[in-house]
Amino acid sequence: MGWRLFCGALLVCLGGACISQVGRAPSPSLPYEGLGAIAGLFLGVVHVPEDSAGRYFSSFSFGCRVAFCSAVAFLSAYAAAYPWLLIPKLGPLEHHRVMVLRWQQVLALAAMSSIWVFCILKKHPRSAYAHDAKWCMFGYWLVTLAFQVADVCWAFGLSSGLPSWTACGYAIESVVIGWIGYIFQIRMTGIRSRSTGSYRPTMCMLLLGGAFFINAFSDALLRAKVLPLELVLIPNVLFVAMWSVYTALVCMSLVRKRSLALQEVRRVRGFARQQARWAARILGLELLTCAVVGVTTCSKWLPVVVLHSMQLLSRPHKLDMSNQLYLAVFYYFPSIASRCDRVINSLGLAILSGILWQEAPPQGDDEEFRRSASARGLASMAKLLNSREQEVYQDVVAQLGRRGFRLSSLLNFWGQLVEEDRLMPGFDPQRSLTNDVVRQAIIPQSRLGEDGYALATLWCPEGLQPQVMVSHNWTNSFRNLVAAILADRLGHRVHGEVAEQISVATGVAQVRAQLADKLDATYWVCAFSINQHASICAGFGPEPPQNSPEWNSWHAKTLDSVTGRVFPLCGCRVEKVFESTDGRCELNKFDDMMAHLANTATDFRQLVVVDDRFDLFYRAWCVAEIFEASALRMQSNIQVSSQQVVDLNYDRLSLLDVRQCAASSPKDKDMIMAKIFDVHAFNFKMQELVFGTEAGLFAEWVDGRERSRQVGRILRRCALGADSAGGHQAASSCRCCTWLFRTASSSDTEESSQEWSDSASSYSG
Template identity: 35%
Template sequence: MRLFFFGLMLSSLGAGCVAAFLVRRAEASGHTKWACGYAIINWIQAMLGSLGMNNAGYGLCRYGVIPNPAFNIWYSALAFCRLLLYLVASFWMQTLIASRLDLLEQSSNRSYRSGCFRRLMWAQVFGAAGVLLPIAGVLFYSAYNNSNNVTSIIIFATSMWSLIAIGGITLLCNWAASIVAICSFRKSYSELRRICRLAEANEAPISARSSLRRARRFAGLQGLGVSFSLLFTVLLVPARVFSAVLYGYDSLKVVLFLIQAFDALGNAVAVLLLSGSHRMAKVERSQGSQCGCWKVEKAEHSRNQQTSHEDVNWTRKVEELSMRGMTLRSLLQFYQENLPSMPDWKYAPKEHKTRDVVRRAIIPLTSREECAFSVSAFNKDGPKRAQVMVTHNWGNLFSDLLAAVLSDALQECSFSLPAELLQEDCAFLQDLLAKMGRLDETYWICAFAVNQHISICHSNPYDRDPFTNQLHPVCQCNSTNIVDPDGRSASSEINKFDDMLRLLATTGGCRQVIAVDKSLDLFRRAWCVAEIAEAKRLQMDQSLKLWSKATLQGRARTLENLDVRDMRASSEKDKELILGKIQDVDDFNAKLQVLIFDPKSGLVATWNAMDSLQQIGEVGRLIRWGLADAGSGKVWKAWESHN
């Protein structure tokens, strides 16, 4: 008994060390924080295991719901609490596995039985509730009735048989869920192995084959980890039962004890590996994160108070702008059909920026209708309510802007691979997006959503062609450009971004994609930073799209001294208008640093984090690209450039 006790205490100590380690890494990612919660429950459950040992007259180690012969109510309550924690920990672990299967399905666009796994998981929840109710009933009845009458015997017998029946079904569901997960990871491993062979047969680049091998190894380890967990679950319940009913057989009792001791320690190691936090650095909350944050305020117009008639016109224009999103299908149609067919101008993807496309394609195409492109006849799908707000810099390459949008639809973190494929075979990308059901996703991009014929079309003080260095020609339409130096015109479409963001955020479903150029110049553009800050204040989901990880690693430190006073805008009046909305510039700069660099929720930290859940996403992503390539080699050729 003493040896068993110290053994269980050492096991719980190991589980506690893992829990403490995960607590220190909990800020690294949401997945790590969730794994930390499981580790803490596993540790407490292990401690209760050692505290729940009973040596009352038998010299045996008793666990779980097997009652003390003297039916000590405190011992039974301790056993009940341990069982409750064990069931919670079991469900918690399966939520970690379920999140992997969900992400694997989403990133690969294939079925890995995540729906079946979740149904089995919830069946265990209801089964566990059915197990706990009879036990709680016995404990409650015994606490207030110590007699050994027939009623007590019947209640106890009924409760125990209910416990055995429901508990057995719950246990079977647990085993079935683990088998489903193992089969799913086995399927992903087999698909990656087939893709690896195909890539090697077609002499794919070394970087692609290396990524495939790493993903295949990781998928195999995930399946092995779940198999390891299933093995302990299969052995643990019989071990706990037999340890309570076997009298004698000392060698067998030692084996049963070892199974129970290693269960907590094995689960702790398993969750450590599942979380991937052993590869991640400790994250301390930055001092700057203690400053205030942007919070949602009462809705109000971002201009001075006007007459009620002007308020109605202002609100109507805000609602109109929010309905000018374009589907991904329409954006690709513009890139494939409208852009190459422009007379007297040839589009060069590696040279022409968004401002060039606006001047030489969007404005000329809509000059007859004198409207925004999204509401013109060229937009075959018609304008739609925006689902995604795209913040971008007009000085960025237009092909990179579209690639960033495509990377969002493809669930890619970086857009270098979509950018390469966009130039090599746009139809291939469109077919892949159609199979994923993404072509109907709606994006709001100011170049297409704003009517350029009432804002900039008649003047061009600085936009020059990169080849000729000549100013782009101005539009000859009959519209009048609105001059709005104070940002209060109800007819203007470039002074209502704050109100439109607020409308999209409060009416639900809209998120923000930040398409960052290779030089990270977006963070030095006053309008872009204002949009990012407003979306953060409105608590919109934000995702950063960068060219590659190398871009972030090489240039992120250049953003440490950002000052909104030094940022650039298309005109000094625009800059003055933005600065006029900021009450405390120094406080705004501090919040901006937190927004970008905060180690817990900053844009850079969120983009750069890589826990094991994201690695599962990488596995699914490689499966999707490998199946889409189908031996053609076009994906892996672009992949080499991407890496």
């Protein structure tokens, strides 16, 4: 705010200086042009992108907005009709400029006022980006109005009004050009990466706006005979060249990004393909809009450059401007082009801001959606048993459905792990896996003499129906599992910060205080809710052939991930039941238990805790649970440690195939695959669940800036996928001018890919 007050005070001082020069300046019109330019530049003080007055205008009552829009419409109608009001006064001057161009002026005012009024009256969520776009449209309306007043002053021969209003119009347009540059830079920033530093939108705003102002004001100084033609031609050429290069660089960048998205459409399948196709459509529209805006602006000023060049080359002779060809090319065409440019820019801003047009979120192919919608849930194993065994089977399902636990019990257990070494010696919050905690803490804690129980049963002997079922994999960090459950109850979309917080005892106390009124929430987690003594406590399962990939995976699960020691085995006498055909087995009933709770529990939902490597989506039972929740129309929430891990694992997810999933035993995988009716529909539904429920990725209404961020995230994934597939794009040799705007350099895709490849490398390391 301070520098805006300073700029305002400076403009006031300059205005006073211009007033003092009236009647004393070398050219009588020069002070008036200065006053007009200063008045126009005041718009840049009133509004600054992302920080201005009137931001909450959309929250005003509908009546207030209608009244303001009515005033704008009335002024537009009066200004547009004024040439006809002049006809009786001008008499025979039917070929005066005001008369010749009156219809195009009417159309320009009508179009711009209509676009702006529509955008003001249309309801949408509060958005700084849309607010800035409305200011640009309003600025263009003011420009058109100022030039109309200037034409009227010319018709009446008002020597002071013509230069001042013309200069005011050009000054306002220079401010708007700067705003548009800022908005475009913000969009390019969103498309390329989250970091805005390399794009310098403020510098772009000052360069483009300043170049336009110098270009336009130099023409005014030429008319005032203050500057020679040679000096005026320089800013003319510089602005046209700068704008042309900027437009070309932006368009080249958008073409490359669209090509990358289309390449991804051909490479992946399912919902990931629909996202890439959606991004390609958005980029195509942006490319068309940028190209049209760039061409119309250049077509307005290029004839001026040509005219000044011809005048310079024809010296000492003067060009005959009464020639009809010269009039058409150097007067009527730029005049029409300037009005078309403002209308097209206003329309483009309304579209790209998200006010006038909203692209529907990516949808699947009709055939894929038909198949996934008709896909049933998993087939119950109870159907393979006789009637007596089915009764036992259903009794176990009901027992599992009563093994929920309160959040307070989980928090107490975690606090003991962090604070007490005796519960699990060698526990490391950052490195210990869920498998480590099950083997060395949960199994010992749930044993009573020669018997063993589910730990949830000991926490709540009377039984407790859970509100949330947690799907997770044991190779995930146990801290991430606990943090995800806590973050879910706290309402956080990611759990990375909570995980860091609970790594120390003081952080655990802080989280407990935040959850003071939510500690009675109930959850179901297999590690706590399954009786490990009836299955795995006494061994590690059959040993695969040594030195095989299966043996390496099996062997890793027998060792503590921190100390490297072999897990101690439990000597309880609880009968172990592994066979899926035995109704007493607890390891094959997750889907049936989910169906049971979905029908009996109120608002029962699923929480999917995803590890940082996304191995969960390649564990057969985890995938089966996620799909079953979808088939049961349960609410499913996905918890990840950060949004970045989603992007880094995009390529694995985009090619997800349940047939590539692994299970603890081949029998389990065969059993799960036998439950799936349609593998293709299953895979597509899984991608829809993963990509369609990302935190805030596709909302009902997004502004242009957020839409660019959505496209940018998809493009970064496409770049990672192209790199992993060996399709890295070659960089072009055209790197000139990239220092100017840092927008559309030919190495843009390469830099983006390299940025995320580096992140992936550091992550995997």
